[in-house]
Amino acid sequence: MTTAPHKLRPIRRDHRTDKVSIIDQRLLPHELVVIDLETVSDAVRAIREMAVRGAPLIGVTAAYGLFLAARAGAGRGVDDASLRQAARLLTDARPTAVNLAWAVARVLAATLAAPQAARPEAARRAADAVWEEELENCRRIGEAGLPLIRALHAERGGETVNILTHCNAGWLACVDYGTATAPIYLAAEAGIDVHVWVDETRPLNQGARLTAWELGQRGVRHTIITDNAGGHLMQHGLVDMVIVGTDRTTCTGDVANKIGTYLKALAARDNGVPFYVALPSSTFDWHLRDGLREIPIEERAPDEVRYVQGLAGNRLERVLVPPADSPAANYAFDVTPARLVTGFITERGVCRATEADIRRLFPDKGPPE
Numbered sequence: 001m002t003t004a005p006h007k008l009r010p011i012r013r014d015h016r017t018d019k020v021s022i023i024d025q026r027l028l029p030h031e032l033v034v035i036d037l038e039t040v041s042d043a044v045r046a047i048r049e050m051a052v053r054g055a056p057l058i059g060v061t062a063a064y065g066l067f068l069a070a071r072a073g074a075g076r077g078v079d080d081a082s083l084r085q086a087a088r089l090l091t092d093a094r095p096t097a098v099n100l101a102w103a104v105a106r107v108l109a110a111t112l113a114a115p116q117a118a119r120p121e122a123a124r125r126a127a128d129a130v131w132e133e134e135l136e137n138c139r140r141i142g143e144a145g146l147p148l149i150r151a152l153h154a155e156r157g158g159e160t161v162n163i164l165t166h167c168n169a170g171w172l173a174c175v176d177y178g179t180a181t182a183p184i185y186l187a188a189e190a191g192i193d194v195h196v197w198v199d200e201t202r203p204l205n206q207g208a209r210l211t212a213w214e215l216g217q218r219g220v221r222h223t224i225i226t227d228n229a230g231g232h233l234m235q236h237g238l239v240d241m242v243i244v245g246t247d248r249t250t251c252t253g254d255v256a257n258k259i260g261t262y263l264k265a266l267a268a269r270d271n272g273v274p275f276y277v278a279l280p281s282s283t284f285d286w287h288l289r290d291g292l293r294e295i296p297i298e299e300r301a302p303d304e305v306r307y308v309q310g311l312a313g314n315r316l317e318r319v320l321v322p323p324a325d326s327p328a329a330n331y332a333f334d335v336t337p338a339r340l341v342t343g344f345i346t347e348r349g350v351c352r353a354t355e356a357d358i359r360r361l362f363p364d365k366g367p368p369e
């Protein structure tokens with residue numbers, strides 16, 4: 001365990017020592033702690049227990065997890081069965097974000113294609129490529145989304161553009177820039193007056209803990225609101241646009257994202273507020289067509305709902321909120337149907353939420369099997 005490195009990244013491989021380290025997001029914003037991942041089991045645990053979270057980031061972590069598995073056999077090399085077993089463990093760590101399976105399949109294929117002794121190097125190269133591409137994809141998402149914010153700014157005669165976001169789809173969830181936050185950061189850098197409504201995002205408060213921290217670090221004006229406040233704000237003309245991320249989006253445009261996203265989309269539609277989803281192509285599931293029926297929705301431990309964590313004095317503490325014997329249910333994601341989505345902001349530009357438009361942007365991604 002060390003203090004944070006100079007350039008903050010949610011995951012990094014030290015090119016000199018080969019160490020893979022992550023920011024432990026469970027402790028943010030009150031403690032900034034970096035931990036090393038030594039083995040594939042460390043990577044699986046970090047993903048499952050949400051030390052790392054957010055669709056692109058868990059994909060990148062899984063990619064490095066497979067590198068750690070391949071490296072474990074350095075010298076003699078790792079056999080196919082061990083690599084496939086490591087890949088399975090990583091893919092199964094969380095069910096909803098498709099980036100996990102995508103990244104693992106990619107690194108696994110590159111590693112298996114190499115002779116046994118060269119596998120650590122092949123896995124390292126493939127994982128680094130996933131890291132670099134996700135970083136670049138998010139930068140491009142920012143460029144694609146910026147004109148949307150610029151247009152709203154002009155429409156509003158140069159007044160503040162109010163953007164609502166849910167969960168954390170920022171740099172902590174990716175490698176840099178974020179997905180939903182990338183256009184916001186670029187707009188702020190371009191001198192556009194933006195203000196972000198940050199849904200606190202119960203039960204784990206990714207909005208209040210992570211998005212608010214990120215925006216504050218970069219000097220972007222923001223206000224944390226309860227998860228139920230968005231509809232009220234929209235009714236009163238206080239939201240110009242919603243931008244969220246996603247964990248898995250079907251090729252037909254149905255969007256799985258953090259629980260509560262669907263209700264924001266409904267309120268946005270009722271109030272004529274544009275509802276955009278920002279995502280890299282690694283988050284499209286090219287095989288699924290019906291999000292509601294086909295996307296697996298993670299159910300997590302009820303204690304995440306029953307307890308809240310925060311700073312008490314100078315110590316992080318968890319406290320029980322409901323009666324000790326009341327049961328709780330913890331559905332982690334929901335699905336917003338394509339018809340409620342105004343558009344997708346991707347690394348290749350903006351498109352409408354229809355299969356035809358998505359495929360026009362990504363003609364190289366194969367049709368569903």
Ligand code: MRU
Pocket residue numbers: 053054055056097166167168169170173174178179180206244245246247257258332
């Ligand atoms: O449970 P989490 O924190 O992993 O959920 C994350 C989200 O729902 C994000 O909005 C999504 O992964 C997009 S991240 C760029």
